[in-house]
Amino acid sequence: MSDAIPGSTPRATDETIRLAKRVVEITGCSRSEAEHYIQGGWVRVDGEVVEEPQFKVGRQRVELDADARLAAPEPAxxxxxxxxxxxxxxxxxxxxxxxxxxxxxxxxxxxxxxxxxxxxxxxxxxxxxxxxxxxxxxxxxxxxxxxxxxxxxxxxxxxxxxxxxxxxxxxxxxxxxxxxxxxxxxxxxxxxxxxxxxxxxxxxxxxxxxxxxxxxxxxxxxxxxxxxxxxxxxxxxxxxxxxxx
The missing domain is CATH 3.30.2350.10 (Pseudouridine synthase)
Structure with a gap:
């Protein structure tokens, strides 16, 4: 289950930016926090989990899971x-x-x-x-x-x-x-x-x-x-x- 981040509606242009930057823009978190969210598997792009902060996004919809946590994932x-x-x-x-x-x-x-x-x-x-x-x-x-x-x-x-x-x-x-x-x-x-x-x-x-x-x-x-x-x-x-x- 996930809730859309406020302000995560697709951009009106074809410009692409790093996913980490988009998460910063729409949540107000720091860049390191955005990377933690992404690498922890808490961020979805058009419904699919993306774990790479450098992933390029443009018009896609970006969402953050409702139960997202900033704690670094444990090694497996x-x-x-x-x-x-x-x-x-x-x-x-x-x-x-x-x-x-x-x-x-x-x-x-x-x-x-x-x-x-x-x-x-x-x-x-x-x-x-x-x-x-x-x-x-x-x-x-x-x-x-x-x-x-x-x-x-x-x-x-x-x-x-x-x-x-x-x-x-x-x-x-x-x-x-x-x-x-x-x-x-x-x-x-x-x-x-x-x-x-x-x-x-x-x-x-x-x-x-x-x-x-x-x-x-x-x-x-x-x-x-x-x-x-x-x-x-x-x-x-x-x-x-x-x-x-």
């Missing part, structure tokens, strides 16, 4: 349900936003540049992939990531080696480092569920190989308290501001 964190073996960056597009996203975030162009992946998954794995512009989130996951429990399901093939279960749950090492205690259970005859910390690339496949099993497919469902929820494969949702890993 996107949670993608990554298809197996895919390049996550290829899916971080507006058209792949989950329509049922309950976060309340407004979809903005500025949420897509400078996204960095946090806590990369096993090679070829699927499931919860985390991309963020927020230095606080990236720092937290880099520093505290090894302490966060991850929920991972693995489709396996092969036959469990004699005493394999006790070997798997009784403590092991990987690349010369001890693996912290973890939980593992059968979800079905061919699927294991791990609740495990300090996951490094190759660890899950290694744990399976140690007991005579071959990991066919690996899917991450959760990191800390944040999970995929019902996001379909190939789509993403926003991480709400108040949610913490």
């Amino acid at each position: 964190t996107l949670l993608l349900n990554l298809p197996a073996g895919a390049n996550g960056a290829e899916y971080l597009r507006p058209e792949n936003h989950w329509p049922e996203d309950p976060s309340g975030w407004r979809l903005l162009k500025r949420h897509f540049p400078r996204l960095a992946e946090a806590m990369p998954m096993e090679p070829g794995a699927a499931g919860l992939a985390i991309f963020s512009q927020d230095g606080r989130v990236l720092r937290r996951l880099q520093e505290d990531g090894p302490k966060l429990e991850q929920e991972i399901v693995v489709d396996v093939d092969g036959e469990l080696a004699p005493y394999g279960w006790s070997r798997l749950t009784g403590g092991t090492s990987f690349q010369g480092w001890p693996v912290p205690a973890f939980k593992v259970s059968w979800q079905s005859e061919a699927r294991l569920r791990f609740a495990i910390k300090a996951v490094r690339p190759g660890l899950i496949a290694h744990l399976c190989e140690q007991v005579g099993l071959r990991a066919l497919a690996i899917r991450r469902l959760r990191v800390g308290r944040v999970g995929l929820a019902k996001v379909p494969v190939g789509l993403w949702r926003y991480l709400p501001v108040n949610d913490r890993f």
